[in-house]
Amino acid sequence: SQQGEEDPQALSIQEGENATMNCSYKTSINNLQWYRQNSGRGLVHLILIRSNEREKHSGRLRVTLDTSKKSSSLLITASRAADTASYFCATDAGLLGGGADGLTFGKGTHLIIQP
Amino acid sequence: GAVVSQHPSRVICKSGTSVKIECRSLDFQATTMFWYRQFPKQSLMLMATSNEGSKATYEQGVEKDKFLINHASLTLSTLTVTSAHPEDSSFYICSARKTGARTDTQYFGPGTRLTVL
Numbered sequence: 001s002q003q004g005e006e007d008p009q010a011l012s013i014q015e016g017e018n019a020t021m022n023c024s025y026k027t028s029i030n031n032l033q034w035y036r037q038n039s040g041r042g043l044v045h046l047i048l049i050r051s052n053e054r055e056k057h058s059g060r061l062r063v064t065l066d067t068s069k070k071s072s073s074l075l076i077t078a079s080r081a082a083d084t085a086s087y088f089c090a091t092d093a094g095l096l097g098g099g100a101d102g103l104t105f106g107k108g109t110h111l112i113i114q115p
Numbered sequence: 116g117a118v119v120s121q122h123p124s125r126v127i128c129k130s131g132t133s134v135k136i137e138c139r140s141l142d143f144q145a146t147t148m149f150w151y152r153q154f155p156k157q158s159l160m161l162m163a164t165s166n167e168g169s170k171a172t173y174e175q176g177v178e179k180d181k182f183l184i185n186h187a188s189l190t191l192s193t194l195t196v197t198s199a200h201p202e203d204s205s206f207y208i209c210s211a212r213k214t215g216a217r218t219d220t221q222y223f224g225p226g227t228r229l230t231v232l
Contacts (some may be wrong), residue, residue, distance in 0.1 A: 022155065031168065035136075035223075038207075040187070040227070040228070041194050041225070041227045042157075042223060042224065042225035043208065043223045045223070049131075088158060088159070090159075101147070101149075101164050101172075102149040102151070102161040102164055102210070103159075103161065103210075103221065105158045105159040105160070106158060107157070107158045
């Protein structure tokens with residue numbers, strides 16, 4: 001099955017700066033989702049972008065999707081210490097990708113916001 | 116809202132024993148639930164798709180006889196790790212899809228941390 005790739009794998013920035021994470025995938029998708037996970041905890045759904053959308057905003061989050069390049073980016077503006085977490089992209093390919101009906105997660109980016 | 120719970124949240128067991136993990140959709144019906152596994156510092160990997168009233172669909176490399184899935188009702192799916200070994204120690208997370216909802220709507224449980232001694 002396809003496996004998304006995020007980069008960077010780890011990112012450390014100062015509080016107040018913007019953080020950008022990228023995700024690439026391999027097959028056609030129905031949608032792409034971004035999740036946050038604090039250490040040892042469950043997933044928090046951040047935002048979903050469908051294959052016919054190019055950009056989406058939610059509060060301090062901005063997600064872009066380029067289906068021609070099979071890539072997405074997550075931008076967190078004006079970062080806060082509480083944003084420290086691991087961020088995963090997940091693709092929903094369903095029957096389009098010939099794969100599983102569940103989500104395929106990327107490897108994740110570990111974001112550290114330094115106060 | 117759409118809340119999914121898991122029980123237990125944390126379990127420690129001896130090697131060779133079996134452990135059952137429950138995944139419940141609290142305020143909605145879920146024909147389909149998914150089970151994921153996450154090893155430390157790694158990503159989530161889909162293990163199986165659980166469909167109410169039918170057999171689960173397992174991903175390649177996941178042993179169906181070791182990871183027994185039962186989805187007997189529209190609000191409950193269980194994952195039983197049989198004859199657990201230390202290498203089965205992991206974080207197990209379920210998600211549920213609302214019956215009748217758009218296929219992109221999944222709700223995740225808080226996860227169950229399994230430690231096999």
